[in-house]
Amino acid sequence: MTDTHRDIQRIQLEHKAELYRQKAPEFANWAAGYGVIKHQAETQVRVYELIDMLAVEGLINDKSHAYKLLSAADRVASAAMWLVVHMSYTRRVFLDGRDLRSFDFKPQPKGFLGGALNMVPAYVGYMAINALSGVTRSWVMEQGHCVAAIDAVNVLLGNLKPAQAERYQMTEEGLSKLAADFYASELTPEGMQKLPISSRVSVHTAGGMSEGGYLGVTGLQYMHQPLPGERLVAFLSDGAFEEQRGSDWAPRWWRAKDTGLVMPVMIANGRRIDQCTTTALSGEYSWLEQYLQHQHYDPLIIDGTDPGAFAWALYEMEQRLGTQGEALLEGKGRYPVRLPYTIAVTVKGFGFAGAGTPRAHTSPLEHNPAKDAEGVSEFNASARRLWVPFVELSQSITLLNNHELTERPREADSNELNAPIKVVMPELFWLQKIESEKSSVAAFDLSFAHLTKINPQLRVRVGNPDQLQANHLYQTLDFLRHRVCDPHPGQPEAVNGSVITALNEEAVVSAALANAKGLNLVVSYEAFATKMLGILRQMLTFNRRKKQADLPIHELSLPLLLTSLVWENGEHEHSHQDPTFVDALINEPADIARVVFPLDWNCALATLEQLFQSHGQLWVMVMAKTLQPQYLSMNQACQLVTDGAICLKGNADESLQLVAIGSFQLAEVMKASARLTKAGIEHSVVYVFEPGRLRESRDRWEAKHCLSTEFVQRIFGSLAEYRLFVVHGHPEPWLAVLRPLDLGPDRTRALGYINHGGTLNTAGMLFANKTSWAHILFTLIGMMDLNVHDLLSAEEVLAVQGRGKPKLITNPVIHDHSPLQEN
Numbered sequence: 065m066t067d068t069h070r071d072i073q074r075i076q077l078e079h080k081a082e083l084y085r086q087k088a089p090e091f092a093n094w095a096a097g098y099g100v101i102k103h104q105a106e107t108q109v110r111v112y113e114l115i116d117m118l119a120v121e122g123l124i125n126d127k128s129h130a131y132k133l134l135s136a137a138d139r140v141a142s143a144a145m146w147l148v149v150h151m152s153y154t155r156r157v158f159l160d161g162r163d164l165r166s167f168d169f170k171p172q173p174k175g176f177l178g179g180a181l182n183m184v185p186a187y188v189g190y191m192a193i194n195a196l197s198g199v200t201r202s203w204v205m206e207q208g209h210c211v212a213a214i215d216a217v218n219v220l221l222g223n224l225k226p227a228q229a230e231r232y233q234m235t236e237e238g239l240s241k242l243a244a245d246f247y248a249s250e251l252t253p254e255g256m257q258k259l260p261i262s263s264r265v266s267v268h269t270a271g272g273m274s275e276g277g278y279l280g281v282t283g284l285q286y287m288h289q290p291l292p293g294e295r296l297v298a299f300l301s302d303g304a305f306e307e308q309r310g311s312d313w314a315p316r317w318w319r320a321k322d323t324g325l326v327m328p329v330m331i332a333n334g335r336r337i338d339q340c341t342t343t344a345l346s347g348e349y350s351w352l353e354q355y356l357q358h359q360h361y362d363p364l365i366i367d368g369t370d371p372g373a374f375a376w377a378l379y380e381m382e383q384r385l386g387t388q389g390e391a392l393l394e395g396k397g398r399y400p401v402r403l404p405y406t407i408a409v410t411v412k413g414f415g416f417a418g419a420g421t422p423r424a425h426t427s428p429l430e431h432n433p434a435k436d437a438e439g440v441s442e443f444n445a446s447a448r449r450l451w452v453p454f455v456e457l458s459q460s461i462t463l464l465n466n467h468e469l470t471e472r473p474r475e476a477d478s479n480e481l482n483a484p485i486k487v488v489m490p491e492l493f494w495l496q497k498i499e500s501e502k503s504s505v506a507a508f509d510l511s512f513a514h515l516t517k518i519n520p521q522l523r524v525r526v527g528n529p530d531q532l533q534a535n536h537l538y539q540t541l542d543f544l545r546h547r548v549c550d551p552h553p554g555q556p557e558a559v560n561g562s563v564i565t566a567l568n569e570e571a572v573v574s575a576a577l578a579n580a581k582g583l584n585l586v587v588s589y590e591a592f593a594t595k596m597l598g599i600l601r602q603m604l605t606f607n608r609r610k611k612q613a614d615l616p617i618h619e620l621s622l623p624l625l626l627t628s629l630v631w632e633n634g635e636h637e638h639s640h641q642d643p644t645f646v647d648a649l650i651n652e653p654a655d656i657a658r659v660v661f662p663l664d665w666n667c668a669l670a671t672l673e674q675l676f677q678s679h680g681q682l683w684v685m686v687m688a689k690t691l692q693p694q695y696l697s698m699n700q701a702c703q704l705v706t707d708g709a710i711c712l713k714g715n716a717d718e719s720l721q722l723v724a725i726g727s728f729q730l731a732e733v734m735k736a737s738a739r740l741t742k743a744g745i746e747h748s749v750v751y752v753f754e755p756g757r758l759r760e761s762r763d764r765w766e767a768k769h770c771l772s773t774e775f776v777q778r779i780f781g782s783l784a785e786y787r788l789f790v791v792h793g794h795p796e797p798w799l800a801v802l803r804p805l806d807l808g809p810d811r812t813r814a815l816g817y818i819n820h821g822g823t824l825n826t827a828g829m830l831f832a833n834k835t836s837w838a839h840i841l842f843t844l845i846g847m848m849d850l851n852v853h854d855l856l857s858a859e860e861v862l863a864v865q866g867r868g869k870p871k872l873i874t875n876p877v878i879h880d881h882s883p884l885q886e887n
Contacts, residue, residue, distance in 0.1 A: 074105070081108040088112070090131035094372070098138040100145075100415045100449055101185070104367050110376040115196075118379075123197050130196055136460035137192040137371045139452045140220060143460075144184045145415045146450035147216040147239065151246040152177045153433060153443060157239035161451035163444040169434040174247035175263070176209040178413035178424035182333050182368065183213035183299065186408060189374020190297050191221065191464055191475065197379060198470035201295040202479040204286055206304055207331065208264035208276020212246065215261060218270045221461055223476050227260035227268045227613070234461075254763070256612055267609045270476030273580075275606050280308030281599055283328075284571050287314035287403075288525060288564075288578035290324030297378055302332040302407075310571035315360035315400035317547060317575070320389030321560050322523050327381040328405050331368060333412040349407055362402040368410030377406040399549040399559055417446040481581060481618035487522070487676045490514040492669045494698040499665075501691035504727065505536045505627050507668040508687065512585060513539035515676065516562075523582035524562040527572035532563060535587050535627050536689040569595035573624075577603055580619045583676075589633065590626040590686070591642040600624070600682060601652070607680045608656045611765055617680030621658075623672075624682060627689045630792075630817055631728040634824040641821040641829065643793035649684050650793075650801050654756030655769035659684045661726050661753055661792060664694045666701035674705050686792060690826070692727045693734070695751075708757040708771055709779045713737060714748030716781030720848065722840070723780075723805070725752045726792030729816075732830060733790050735837035736844075743854040750780060759801045780805060786848055790840060791816040813843050827874035838864050838873040 085092035085108070095108045103111075111134065118124045150157050152175040156168040183205070194200050205214065218224055219232045219242055232242045242261065250258040260268040264275045273289075276282060279301050286298035305311055318326065332349065349365055356363040362384060366373040381404035391397045413419040418428025429446075431439030452460070467474055492511055495502070516524050524544060526532070532541045545561035564575035569588060573596040576584035588596065603622070610617050630641040650659050658681055662668040668687060675683045695712065696704065704710045712730075714721075722737065724730035730751055740747050752758065758776065761767035771779075787807050791798040795814035799806065806812045820832040830836040841855045842864045852861060862868030 077105040077109055081105040084108065084112040088127070088131065090128040094131045094135045098135070099142045101138045101142060101370060103370055103372060107367050107370050107373045107376070111372045114376045114379060118196060133195055133463045134192060134372050136463040137188050139457055139460040140217065140464060141185050141188040141371045142450050143452040143457050144188060144213065144216040144220055145181055146447055146452070147220065148180050148184060148212045149177065149416055149447055150243045151175060151212045151216065155240070155244045157236060157243050159236050159454045161448065164440065166434055166440055171434050173427045173432065175212055176426055177428055179207050179210040179333070180212040181413050181415050182331050182410050183207065183210040184217065185369055185371045186299055186329060186331060186374050187213055187217050189371040190378060191217065192371055193375040193378045194475065195464050195466050196375065198472055199295065200472045200475055200478045201297050202290065203271055203297045203299065204273050204282055204289065205265060205276050205299040206279060206282035206301045207299065211262065211265050211269060214265065214269055215242070221465055223270050223474055225268050225270050225476055231260060267606065267613050267615055271478060273479055275602055277602055278598055279304035280311060281574065281602060283308055283311030284574035285578035286326055286328060287318045288323070288575045290326060291523060291581055292322060292324055294324035295382060296324060296326050298326060298328045300328055300330045302330050302334070305330060310566065310568045312359045313566070313571065315403040316549065317564060318401055318403060319399070319560055320392045325382050325385050327378050329374070329377065330405070330407050332407050332409050349409060352407060356405055360400040360402055361405040363405050363407060365407045365409060368408030369414050374408065381406060415450060417442050484618045484679050485581065485620050487515065487583065487620065488518050489673060489676065490518050492673065494669060495665050495694065498694045498697070500693065502665040502694055503536060503689055503691055504662050504664060504668040504687045505689040507665040508625065508672055509537040509539045511669055511672050513543045516544060516583060519583060523579055525575045525579040525582060525584050526563040527576040527586035528563050528565045529569050529572050529588055529592060530565055530567050531589060532587060537587055569593065570599055573599055576622060583620065584622050586622070586624045588624070588626060589628040589640060590630060590645065591633070591640045593624065593626055593645040594642065597645060597648055604652055604657050604682055608653055610680070611656070619680055621675055621678040621681040621683055623675055623685060625685045625687055627687050629686065629688060631826050631829050632688060632690045634826065634829055637823055638821040643817050646684065646686055647793045647797045650756055650797065653766050654759060655766050656680070657682050657684070658754060659756055661686045663727050663730065663751060663753065664692060664696055666696045666698050667704060670701040670705040686726065688727050693731055704753050707779065708754040709750055709752045711779055712749045712751050716748045716750065716779060717783045718746045718748045719783065719785040720745065720747040721750060721780065721784040721787045722747060723750045723752060723787060723789045725755055725789070725798065728826065728830065729790040729792060729835065732835065732837045732840060736840040739841055739855050745850070748781065755798065755801055758804060760804055776804065786811050788840065788844060788847070789814040790835060793817055811847065813847055815839060815843060831870050831874050836873050
């Protein structure tokens with residue numbers, strides 16, 4: 065658009081806005097603005113026509129009252145901005161708006177003030193459209209560091225969860241506590257965060273669904289979140305949008321059949337933490353508009369300083385997407401939709417001193433008010449422009465809090481699950497007799513596909529980084545199918561498919577995390593799951609905080625199936641041979657991050673059965689897709705998953721104990737065990753399914769999940785003099801986790817992955833990492849001062865020492881053993 069066209073459009077809008085102001089006095093009162101909040105002509109026209117539309121649709125009966133409500137929103141927004149700056153800078157809040165003195169300020173301001181100030185008009189606009197339309201929507205915010213905006217508005221409106229409602233009342237004392245508590249870092253006696261307010265969205269934040277600690281995560285999730293009939297507003301970051309790949313794929317995934325209405329809103333304040341955004345550097349948003357259009361968005365640009373502009377945009381987006389969705393359900397049109405997307409243009413830190421400067425990100429004042437009189441003066445002058453008289457504010461709060469009048473839920477309760485999600489379990493295909501070799505992944509695949517068939521009430525999301533067939537989940541893919549806009553004939557694809565496939569691990573795991581009210585599965589090559597780690601920790605930490613606050617978690621647990629494991633992925637070279645993800649997750653709280661190693665077919669079924677009866681946990685299942693020996697009956701498998709470990713050989717009271725973690729590791733241990741038995745060396749073999757339950761608990765929640773000392777003794781015995789661990793991952797971190805079983809450095813060893821690999825088969829990988837059956841025996845010989853002649857031939861010893869033929873170990877004849885001859 066040329067400058068001339070813009071000028072003509074501006075003049076037309078100003079003329080139209082003037083006519084509307086003359087026509088409706090209450091509208092003119094709102095249009096006059098309040099304090100720092102001004103209403104552009106374009107926003108005035110849009111809001112006037114919005115109210116007309118709501119009246120036509122029967123959602124409001126009195127247009128004058130609607131304009132009063134919008135005026136109330138301006139006052140609440142101004143007061144919330146006033147409260148936000150107090151939260152960052154002060155220890156005291158005075159409702160009469162008096163000037164503060166140096167001792168009223170915190171020694172050092174805290175918080176991300178600029179972004180929080182920008183979020184206030186957005187969140188108040190969200191509240192306003194809920195009140196105007198009589199519909200309560202849910203919200204999610206990418207910029208978790210802007211939580212002060214949410215907390216400030218929630219406290220003013222009394223939209224609070226119990227912990228905050230008890231402490232932060234709408235009084236000088238309550239608001240002063242809010243300001244003093246912000247970043248106060250107080251602890252309970254047992255070392256937990258004490259206060260119900262955090263530096264990010266917390267479990268006590270009314271309406272909060274995720275922490276928002278990682279910018280870009282919400283942009284990957286919002287399009288999968290609401291169920292049909294639900295409405296979700298997603299507040300997003302312009303910097304994250306530019307840099308997080310996959311956040312612009314929302315139109316590719318949204319479907320009217322299984323997803324509610326989503327309203328994404330970019331807070332375009334032009335700044336990353338240290339830099340300007342690319343959009344801001346270009347000087348205008350026209351190129352971003354064009355980019356969004358190419359990505360199948362329907363962009364709208366609004367004034368990001370105006371609550372009324374946000375209210376209009378949210379309703380407009382909802383109407384546009386709803387109309388498209390209805391048409392698609394009637395068979396008209398095609399995917400992807402033109403997904404409405406709002407760009408809310410603002411300046412970072414709008415409304416307060418230092419707006420638009422690099423300082424606005426955290427502490428926009430040039431001087432610290434606690435130490436400098438100029439800072440006190442600057443704060444008071446800026447805060448004065450935001451203050452709202454208490455009587456006027458109280459009247460405004462009452463207008464926005466019309467929940468009883470409109471018979472709608474409070475925003476604090478809008479996304480709550482009131483009861484745990486329950487799954488109907490299918491009849492599982494247990495092996496009645498132990499067969500020679502089966503794939504654990506095949507067992508899980510067959511049963512998961514059946515599980516989804518008999519639970520049609522639950523929406524399904526399968527996160528897949530493009531390798532579901534390579535990972536042998538054939539049944540799951542055939543039934544659920546890749547979600548695509550144009551299915552290819554003869555391919556496992558469908559417009560409404562439940563398998564979200566993209567070469568972006570963060571995007572596909574987000575699809576499952578967002579489907580909190582449904583049934584989920586994420587599948588990944590083990591090596592590439594590391595890219596999911598940060599996003600998964602967001603879920604883990606948030607759910608752990610719920611446990612610590614004694615809040616219910618009703619969502620089903622999330623299964624993450626790791627296969628194409630380090631030991632079976634030799635054809636893809638060393639880059640695909642990496643257990644780092646498992647090594648990292650084992651350090652998370654064991655009661656919420658469950659790292660498990662299904663051993664065989666029956667164990668995989670038992671895992672699935674218990675997994676989908678649990679809630680709020682992450683189950684990381686390290687499972688072989690290749691054929692493996694079968695060991696367990698149905699009863700043994702169920703007992704193993706329940707107990708976390710099982711003694712497979714011996715009675716656990718032998719002086720030597722071999723402990724395996726991982727199916728490949730157990731296979732090698734059993735080969736070594738055959739040699740030990742033939743040599744007459746008594747020993748026991750224990751398999752550990754869930755190592756985290758054996759660790760020293762780090763708090764009372766983990767202690768409830770970990771096995772008791774008595775139970776550990778029953779499985780592992782109390783007479784072992786030597787213990788050798790053979791583990792799936794790097795041995796050092798696993799030794800730390802298994803410290804309670806450590807008999808000391810002379811009598812305890814661990815074998816595992818030592819970063820060796822290449823284009824090798826499984827036996828070659830085990831040999832290269834000194835984890836083969838022969839290396840196990842050679843380690844025992846050194847530990848226990850055994851007679852090497854009894855366990856290994858001379859040629860085998862040379863091979864283990866790196867001086868012979870590896871094929872003697874990788875292609876062994878376990879039972880034909882020629883003892884080493886003495887010279």
